[in-house]
Structure formats: structure tokens, C-alpha cells
Amino acid sequence: MTNSIQEMEDAEVFLVIGSNTTEQHPLIATRMINAVREKNAKLIVADPRETKIAKLATLHISHNIGSDVALLNGLMHIIIKEGWEASEYIKTRTENFEKLKEVVEKYTPERVFEITGVDESLLRSAAEIYAKNKKSMILYAMGITQHVAGTDNVKSCANLAMLTGHVGYPSTGVNPLRGQVNVQGACDMGALPNVYSGYQSVADPKIKEVFEQAWGVDGLSDKAGLTLTDMMDAGERGDIKALYIMGENPVMSDPDSKHAKRALRNLDFLVVQDIFLTETAKLANVVLPASSFAEKMGTYTNTERRVQLSRKAIPIMEGTMPDWKIICEVSSRAGYPMNYNSPADILDEINKVTPSYRGITFDRLKDSWGIPWPCPHESHEGTPFLHKDKFARGLGAFDAREYIPPPEVPDTEFPFYLITGRVGFQFHTGTMTRKVSILEREEPQAVLEMNPGDARRLKLVNGSKVAIESRRGELYLPVRITQDIPESVVFSTFHYSDNNINELTINAVDPVAKIPEFSCAVSIRRV
Amino acid sequence: MKKIKKENVFPFLKEMGKTQDVYCPQWLNDKDFLFLPLGDGKFNGDIGKTAVSAKSLLFPQTEEIISFGKEIITKNTDSRKTLAFGIRPCDMKAIQFTDRFMTREGITDPHYQSKRKGMTTIVVACNEPPSDTCFCIDAGGMPYLNDGYDVQLFDAGDYYIAVSGSKEGEEILGDRNFEQVDGDEKERLEEIKKRSLQSQEKKPGTKKAIEALRDEKTDGKFWERLAGRCINCGGCVYVCPTCTCFNVYDLPSQDGYMRYRSWDACLHAGFTKETSGHNPRPTQGSRLARRHEHKLKFDIINYGESGCVGCGRCSDACPVGLGAIEIIEELNNL
DSSP: OOSOSGGGGGOSEEEEESOOHHHHSHHHHHHHHHHHHHHOOEEEEEOSSOOHHHHTOSEEEOOOTTOHHHHHHHHHHHHHHHTOSOHHHHHHHEEOHHHHHHHHHTOOHHHHHHHHOOOHHHHHHHHHHHHHSSSEEEEEOHHHHSSTTHHHHHHHHHHHHHHTTOSSSTTOEEEEOOSSTTHHHHHHTTOSSSEEGGGEETTOHHHHHHHHHHHTOSOOOOSOOOOHHHHHHHHHHTOOOEEEEESOOHHHHSSSHHHHHHHHHTOSEEEEEESSOOTTGGGOSEEEEBOOGGGSOEEEEOTTSEEEEEOOOSOOOTTOBOHHHHHHHHHHHTTOOOOOOSHHHHHHHHHHHOGGGTTOOHHHHHTSSOEESOOOSTTOOOOSSSOSSSBTTBSEEOOOOOOOOOSSOOOSSSOEEEEEEOOTTSOTTOTTGGGOHHHHHHSOSOOEEEOHHHHHHTTOOTTOEEEEEOSSOEEEEEEEEOTTSOTTEEEEESOOGGGOGGGTSEEEEOTTTOOEEEOEEEEEEEO | OEEEEGGGHHHHHHHHTTTSEEEEEEEETTTEEEEEETTSSBOOSOOSOOSSOTHHHHSOSEEEEEEESSSEEEOSOOOOOEEEEEEOHHHHHHHHHHHHHTTGGGOOOHHHHHHHHTEEEEEEOOSSOSSTTOOTTTTTOOSSOSSSOSEEEEEOSSEEEEEEOSHHHHHHTTSTTOEEOOTHHHHHHHHHHHHHHTOOOOOOOHHHHHHHHHTTOOOHHHHHHHHTTOOOOOHHHHHOTTOOOEEEEEEEETTEEEEEEEEOOTTSGGGTOOTTSOOSSOSHHHHHHHHHHIIIIIHHHHHSSOSOOOOOHHHHHOTTSOSHHHHHHHHHTO
């Protein structure tokens, strides 16, 4: 997030796009709920489904799946036409505005309606509310990123925020809500193919030298590695021989899971490190049992970039080790001894080699509620919001994007659009939550959400079983009939290994980030 | 009647700890204020208002109830001797309410009852409300108790005036940390009580809310409007000193299975969902109604008194302003 969570309390406008906030980030959602309730803040929710947060919205925009770029360009078109853009801000703090203007010029309300299904008056109201208020905040989640146009979607959000001068101040900005507890921290630590910790490029010789010195080695690679989706493709082709997977369950969470399974089975050697024997761990040659969060100490970096210390609450389970210790042991046996004694030792090294984490020391975390990076030195308080006075890169660069259609849209053979997501009572592939009886009681099985009109046409009642088929697979699911989903769109979740919806989803990826689309075309018949 | 210097409270608790488990309000990591075993947190003399009431001493968040393998063994019915120090009057009233509930219609909950039997209670009356969400008087209670405790302490500056309410209480006052009082203390006590009754500002209007529910002035729309912002966390239920609903489940153990019970919440859909899939409380609004009608309507019908003691914890815990105070205020606006 460019901003901190607490700043939401003073925001005047929230533009929530591709985020089921009330279910997936409930406490962040409460900030919006209270700002609307107590301070009359305006809430605009763009989501094909009428989620709970959409029901509380001032405006709910139910746009077509995968049409986010057109929607955002359409908003910018109106803003520029009406002269609501922040001219001074654009002049002094950004570049490439002319190119943006040229591109969004083409996104007239008529054309946007054709692509998104959103009519002009709704679009105009949203543009006016967002642009004319000072503290307007964009919040997005996987509904924006998990598309072949994911990078374009994110850039379009950034374009919109810069166009209206909504970055670099408190209670505004562009705020991606991260989908897992420490995914921000994992990225910050360089669990990406092209960077070291703190997003320092592997291709930069100076940075390479810093890490070679810190680790006492020579010849670190200056080439970017493969992304997760690339690795699966390479595994299936036989170009990758071994994988070491930690705390990830791609058999369940990757799109087109048959492809993921083929790739993993095709490896010569698979190591899986997890706290339970996941569907992926079952395919492994070696399983390394790790300790859960409650059995260890360490830090988490949350969605607002805040690094927080988590303490050990229960004794460690017999036969398990914290992840850091397993890695040290494996590395030491492989010939590179790692002699860290504690998570504090590791954080000490992070401080040394990561400029944005330099001041976030163990001693400071011990007595605080955490520190948001960048925090360049030990007397620095951390940074609640980014890009104050100037952007991290200097001038904020507009990067206008054109709408591209999604990779697989409904046709006569597969007439429904399947979108996937999560529910509040289960988490991700269910590795942990499906073992908790009270959560299972709330959401015990995968269901297919469907509009009453579609249900009538297919002669279905609540709970009827349907066969749902895509070009990649078939599943049998009971339907849950709800007004909250538009016609010709169906929704299900990927929590349930006995009915893994990712058998159906599509492995088409964004060309830059390589994040998969998931959403795909399906047919549905009564069984 | 006796008195105890504040500086002697900690030595007294240490002394008591030699023969029993002592629980009292303590600071955990200087951040959370909770009822904890003496020594698990920092005791600095604060009584305040703990985030969770003393209910967890008698009805823990999770407890083993039976183990079964070759034979079935009922767990947690040992009558450990415990001393709970620093219970607020509202929480003590809630324990009295729960005592009755846990032994109703001749059915006794052995896990609760065994712990209750072994527990001695030292209440600390509130001269002033410990937090701005306290509304015990409005809720029909008082910032001190007339009965139902073993010992009750009244804050008189640098010492507490101590009154016993039972034989066990009388024994406690025999401890060497308690001192004799002179004649003035009786007058001082009456003055403290009188002032405490006037010190509470929070008055959401419980009486009128009870009448509104009795007269069925609410409809589905009223509750659905409020429930629209409920995020279904169950926090209001977990912190409530009179909420005692639980869920039962089995987990494998070393030599068989262990049956546990854990706090549950009527705001979760699965709480009332039936095997057929039918749910008599199908919407969040109907579940929110159930929770508040239970406290402010049906408890009065069943037991003659409201199940809300006015501690205000649900209003402290709820992130979207749906605690008892806010609901009572909404009911007053009908």
C-alpha cells in the first residue's frame, strides 16, 4: 500500500476495485464501513459481484469480467474532458501525460459501455466523486492483478491516481491489499526471480557485489530466474529437474491443476516443506515438516509495509523445525554453512543488506507495534505513506494502457464465465482452515454461486448438483442461488481438495508479471 | 469489616498463591490487560476493566471435556482451589447469572461447576466507571454488590475497605495483611457507595430498549440495516461475560481421542444451521436480533432479569459499532 491502514479513517472516497474486502480483509473493511457510517465518506465498489462491501457502497459498478482497463480509462476520459484533472500536480510531479491523454481520448463513454457494460451516468458519477474529492483512495486486490492484463490494470490504477493528484499525501493513494499474511514480506526479502531483498536488481553489478561480500561468495548470477508459472511450464517440458517448494500448495492454488500435477510429477526430485501433508507434499520425494506460526518467533510484513514481531506462543511440535532452521540445515549439508542462531541474527543481516529495512532492528520491534518501511536508519520512525513531495523514481510516469480482451471468453459451447475466489471462513487451499471444525461448519464444501435467472433456465434449485466443464476439466458442484452475481457469471472457491475448481481454470498469464488469469469459460448442465 | 493497604495487596496475593492458584488483572507485554494467573503478566495494582471478563476462569476459551479410547474419562472436573482477585461487580453479577444457567432444570455442567466450587471471589467495587463504555447502572445493576461475593473491596485512597460476604470471605479477612478498622470507616464506606452511584455518565437507555423489544417494535428491516455492517467476527460474544455457548469437537490424541469444547457465537450462520441445510436464522440480521433479544427479552422472561450486565465490552470489541450500547441506543430511537 502507498498508505497506512489507519489513514483510511480520514479518507473521503474509497474506490474499491477487484477486492471482496469484507470477506478477505475484514478489519480493513471496517475502516471503510466506519468512515462511511460516521464521516459520510463515499464508497465506490467496482466488482461484477454484489459483494457485502458493494451492498454498503454509494455506487456499485458491476463491470464485465476483465474489462478493468477500459473502465479505468473511461473514468480518466471523463475526468480529462471535464477538466477535473490535477493540472499543477501533473505538471510538477509527473511525465508522459500527453501520451496518456492520447490513449484515454479513445475511451469514450459509448465505447466503454460496449466493453464494460457500465452506463455513462454511473461512470460519470464515479469519476466526479473520485476526482473532485481530495482524499480519494484506491483499494484493489486479486480482482485487479489476476488477469493477463494484470500489469495493465495496476498501471491504470496508478494513472488514475496520478491524474487526479491522489498520491503522496495521507489518506489517499493506491493501495493493493495483499492476499496472504506475509506475502509483502516474502517479496521484500527477494522471493522473486529478479531481485535481492528490498527490490535490489540482480543485474546491477554494484548490488551483486554487496551480496557477494555479505555472504562471502563469488559469482552470484546476474540473470533473473523463473517465475512460479514459468517453473511449472518448464517442469512439464522437462527443462527443470528439481523443485523445492515451501509453504505453497500449487496443486490446489495454480490454475489448470492437471498441468501443475503433470509438471510436478515430471520432476526428478521434489522437496516440499510445509506444516501439513498438503496435496502438493503428497507428490514429493522428500517432505520437510515445518513449525507453524505459533511455534516460532519471527517477523511479518503486512499489507501496509509494517514489519511486526511475532512471538512464540506454544512449544514446538516434535519432529518439526522452524523454516529458517530447516533452510540453514539444508544449506549447511549442501556445503554452504549457515550459522544463524536466531531470527534476530537473520534480521540483523537483513538490516545490513536492505536499505529500506536498515532501521527496522530486532530491538526496536521488541517494544513496538511494528515499523513501516522504508526505514533507512535506527532513529527513523518508518514511512506511513509513500511518494511524499516526489515519487520514488523522481517524476511519476504515466504509462497508458490499452484494453485487451481476456484470453477465454464465453461462447456457445462454454456459455458461462467462471470466476474464482475465497470465502471468509476458509483460507486459500484450506491447508490450515479445513482442519478447524467451526470453520468447516460454516463453509464445509465448494458450491457454485449462480444467478436466479440462470438457475431457472437450467431448472435448478438451491443445492441442485451440476456438472461444470471447461476446456481443461470437469467438476460436480451443488449450486447456491444468489442475486449477488450477474447472469452468465458463476463463482466458486479453491479451498476444497475434493472439488478443486482449479482443475477448470486457465493458465494464461500476464506477459510481464506472469500472474495467471484463472477466470475462464465453462458450460453447466444439470445432473 | 477490615482494611488492606494497597501496598499490601501484592504480598497478600503472593501469600494466597502458596495454597491455591491466584488470578488477577495483569498487563501482558504492557499492551493487553487480562485476567491471568499471578505472575503470567505484570500486576501493578490496576483493577481497571479487563478485555475479557473473569468468565474465562470458569469457562475457558477451549477446554478438554472427555477423553475416550479404551475407556471414557471425564476431564476437568477436579475442584482446584482458586482465588479470583479484582472481579468487577458487573462481572460478578455475570458469574451469578451463569451459575444459575449452568445448573438449570436440574442439569449441572460438571466442568463449570467443579471450577466454580473451588473458586473464591474478591470483588473490587467501582468508585468511578473504569471505562467510558461502562453502563451497569443503566443496565439495572450497581457499581458495587450487596451479596454474592466472598470479599468485596472498596477503594478508599491508599487502602481498600474490605467486607466479607461469606464464610470463605471471613477466613480471607483473617490474613495478616488485613487490618482492623476504626469507627469512621463505616461512614466512609456509605459515602463511597453513594458517590459511585452518581459517577456513571453512560446511559444508553436499557429500560426503554427492553420495552421496545417486549412490545415487538422491531422488524426484520431494523436488524438487517444494522447487520449490514457486521463482519461476523463473533468478538461481541467472546468478550460477553454472560455468553456461554460452545461448540464440541473431537481431535485425535496420543491414545485415542479427546473431546474439546470451545466458545461459539450465535452470529455465525452454522450455529443454527440444521443438518438438512435449513437455517431458522438465515440472515445476519436475524442472528443479530437473536443475540440481543436473548439478552434483553428472553432472559427476562426466563430468569426475571436481563442477560446484559452493562460492562460495555461488546461495544469496546466491535470494530463497526454494533455492541449492546449502540443496539440499545438504536432501540431507543424507535
